[in-house]
Amino acid sequence: MTQTNVPLVDLSHQQKQINDVIREGFDRVIAESSFIMGPQVDEFEEAWAAYCGVPFAMGVGNGTDAIEIALRAAGVGPGHEVILPANTFVATAGAVERAGARIVLADCDEDFLLNPADVAQRVTSRTRAVIGVHLYGQTAPMESLQAAVPDGVVIVEDLAQAQGATRNGVRAGALGHVAATSFYPGKNLGAYGDAGAVMSTVEHFADRARRLRNHGGTVRYEHLEVGFNSRLDTLQAVVLNAKLALLEQWNGQRREAAARYQQLLGGLDGIGLPRVVIGNEHVFHLYVVRVPVRDRVVRELNAAGIGAGVHYPSPVHLLPAYAHLRHQRGAFPVAELLAGEIMSLPMYPGITIGQQEQVAAVLRKVLER
């Protein structure tokens, strides 16, 4: 097979567009030595809150802390149960346990999103929150999740993979009571290192998150509770300000690339393409297809220079770290089935038609074997 080279993710196109602005911004931060909580952090928090359509956004150190701080800020802790999907990045689960609450997993649907009917069956008198994870770039059905749990249960969003996505015209981050995101470099909006944010539509949750991220206080040496050191660096805020201005353009390019894959791969046997759920605007953080002989297909694509990946090979309950949840194989059948079939294809703003044609050509050959 001829050697091609299409990476799973390529950030260089984005970087070229913003290099100059970022260098100037870094120079200013260095000149002012405003490395922690500098004015660029305030600027970003304001712009990001406005973009999401929420009144409050607080920059934090990473997405995992963001989920934990969001939960703690909403009063979730020991004695509480938090329902979350079995098919998520492990950080969602880790943050729940770190907050002191008990993980209650629920199954997903065939669009990879938390299934409200399964959530409803797992509600108990201890249920305090449900986390809708907007996996791969489209939002979980938040209004159905809300309807599946009693009033008073906190509705949380993990939008690490869906910055800019909307559901019925409402932006991810504004669909629940409190939300968390990661700005890990490869995300649709990514920093040049670890970074994250907590968003909220509820003022007292926002106030608490603001103090939790900074040793439990917002006034120097006044510590009202035990908190974190989890602030957004000023240098990362410079990057995020520059990139936020281009996020809509880049998300549009991802959608165009997804439409192109649909054209190129739509007629292929043996592959299931991602669907956009009614009411959702997808931002294709990942382009995840289903193939029954996944491990062989990924191996052969990689050998041919196509950067295929798996997000994620194991649902949470089958990871050694979560053996204590005591779920056997078969407990979450849809999540388990999908984990064996999912494969992510190259997806990033700036991917060319030629590159996507190469992906399709190699994939066709591999699937025919």
Ligand SMILES: Cc1ncc(COP(=O)(O)O)c(C=O)c1O
């Ligand atoms: C769905 C989801 N939740 C949480 C996280 C954790 O974010 P971070 O790596 O910034 O801690 C990530 C990304 O890594 C993610 O994809």
